[in-house]
Amino acid sequence: MKFTSIVTAAVSSAIAVSGTPIHKREIGGVLLCTGVNATGTCSYSVYALETCHQLPAPFHQNTSTFAPDGEDFECFPRIGDCGSICTSPTGCTFGSVDFNYKNKFNLGAIKWNNLISSFDCSLKTTTSTDCNCIDPLQNTMASITTNASIASFGGRFLKLTHQSSVTGGPMNFTLFLPAGISESAPAPLLIYLSGLTCTPDNVTEKGFLHAHAAPLKLALLYPDTSPRGTSHPGEHDSWDFGSAASFYIDATQEPWAQNYKMETYITKELPELVFSQFKQLDPQRVSIAGHSMGGHGALTLFLKNPGKYKSVSAFSPVSNPSACPWGEKAFTGYLGADKEEWKKHDATELVKHWKGYLNALLDVGTADNFYKQRQLLPENFAEATKAAGIEGLQLRYQDGYDHSYFFISTFGEDHIKHHAKHLGLL
């Protein structure tokens, strides 16, 4: 068989693989040939997952060999071009083609040798049941385990797990990849930090941020709320300290200092892993948001790292943790009794040192019991910002709204558009 130079055009959105020649059995590796049994003009490349690849000549509607080169992924050949709307009742694909597909070297056997215009590949996954419980069947991509890949609003949610060297245990996270993004047209990323007691699943299922992010081609990253898999004394005893209550800081007090290093995890390890594995995401355009404890996380990580995030937003954020019961308990446990140390992790203190415009949108519900109990104190943050002469803070009080995802989903569109504007999408 002869290889053609035209092929390079076919792989413009393929993952660049370190070291040539390409190693076989790569995730996303696919052999294309115009002839049966790997004859005629052929192309072997490793293709980015979860994104559409358009076939150029001579393969466009002229591919008889379509051979995925590994057991852990599958591809879906499509009749239509990338971006086209499928109107066929059969779904515009004959289904999944994987390493073991019997006709992969002779698509003519199913009369598809002159039909493929584009294709996309994904890790083999389970689908959801009636009430959306996920079967624990898992597949591995590099250092990330994929628990589920779910189509929604034209894109896909990936429920993922990896082994964190920073937190010393397995960490779950969810990634939303909108349709129509690729390595050549990468999407900016919004990191959303969840609140006390949450896992990445809560916002994935109830936040509906992706409904608004999808049409703007904004990707979403939902990390977990604390290290997992350890059992320090008292770690799992209360809902506002320990597991699911990290407050997104690096603890200095034992035993928490051993692995409660969520600030490092959120700002370094996790994004580096995600950008290394998903080339269709743009590491140069990142923003951060959060809810409640996650709102504190978003505000403080934004303020601690000028320029790292293009914008910040929060729903019902814990805005002055040094002055509220939740924050006092968490900071005492993770940082010790020295309140000077606390100031380094308190948005109301940090904002006093901010230079320039503040691209911040905050929403707080007036029927939020935690707001009424003065756990959130957004007014303190607003006062400190005003006193420092800093412009750009939008703090909105939403009449009658509580602390729940019903509040988040209601105003999610405003937050997504706020970030989209600062990320160059609007």
Next chain:
Amino acid sequence: MKFTSIVTAAVSSAIAVSGTPIHKREIGGVLLCTGVNATGTCSYSVYALETCHQLPAPFHQNTSTFAPDGEDFECFPRIGDCGSICTSPTGCTFGSVDFNYKNKFNLGAIKWNNLISSFDCSLKTTTSTDCNCIDPLQNTMASITTNASIASFGGRFLKLTHQSSVTGGPMNFTLFLPAGISESAPAPLLIYLSGLTCTPDNVTEKGFLHAHAAPLKLALLYPDTSPRGTSHPGEHDSWDFGSAASFYIDATQEPWAQNYKMETYITKELPELVFSQFKQLDPQRVSIAGHSMGGHGALTLFLKNPGKYKSVSAFSPVSNPSACPWGEKAFTGYLGADKEEWKKHDATELVKHWKGYLNALLDVGTADNFYKQRQLLPENFAEATKAAGIEGLQLRYQDGYDHSYFFISTFGEDHIKHHAKHLGLL
């Protein structure tokens, strides 16, 4: 004090109370007076809950006595008129006024005697926690218990429970009331039937249908999926039969015939209760939708009751239960072995007798495992409809979507607009 005739204008949206004089301690009963301590011009009326009431002269921005007449509800006086947008950081209300509010006879004490332009009342409720778990605190309205009232997309979700005489036990349901509806401008109602293993909470939290229904002023009713509170042999042993698996029919076989009468419950008892308690809903404009087993319910109840529902839609519906494992198990258990009986509850059989246009929208995901396993068989329903020469069926296959709420929420806007069109909202 003297009563004014102008007051009648103030209560255009008040519930008509049977028997005059109005009984005291009514839910929604509020005494308004221009003077302190129930002096000056006064008006006592029972106001519809969860809807804004505009104050006319002489009460508009001139009310010193604002006295709710019962312990079970609270009211929120507003600075702005009904429909106005609140831009005040204090939320445009000084908060809840209830029976025990100390200044209810002298709002001048808080300088609000010249501020109230409108108000709304609701049952006293809990709010949600970080991850939206509901505190079981309950309040009673007539025969309905309110477990929660949650603001979302400008309207409110009410999580409700009542004692059903048809199913012989307590039944939960969720009602979404959009903003801006009233007895004088009632909203049409879409009944959504959930699938196997679900409760009303799943679609409430994950369906996102209200995001699209709210701006159209379409109300939503989410019933439960089976009778509750009984323990027939085997009732709770399998996820596809018994509890949470009623198939929305009236069972004829013992012991199910005793209380598995969901067809009667969904078509008669529940809507009659809802329309009697919520006068801001229009009993003349009702449509029905559902998911999976609930899609079977929506299709069959629509086809069994010509004219009762203006339109029908379904996500991944069980479309030919007589010919799929789920349906065969359920119909055998609830209806017995006579397959002639089954035909009376099978959409693919019922549609053969339909007269006229079919206002039906069906969506099915091509990555839906239950579709692949031939549990849904929408193609059989489509063939029967076509063979009978019936027009109006829209059956869409959505490429790559599964059976989950991520699929429902993605295409929910299309379904809401389909019903809104047939309910006269578009």
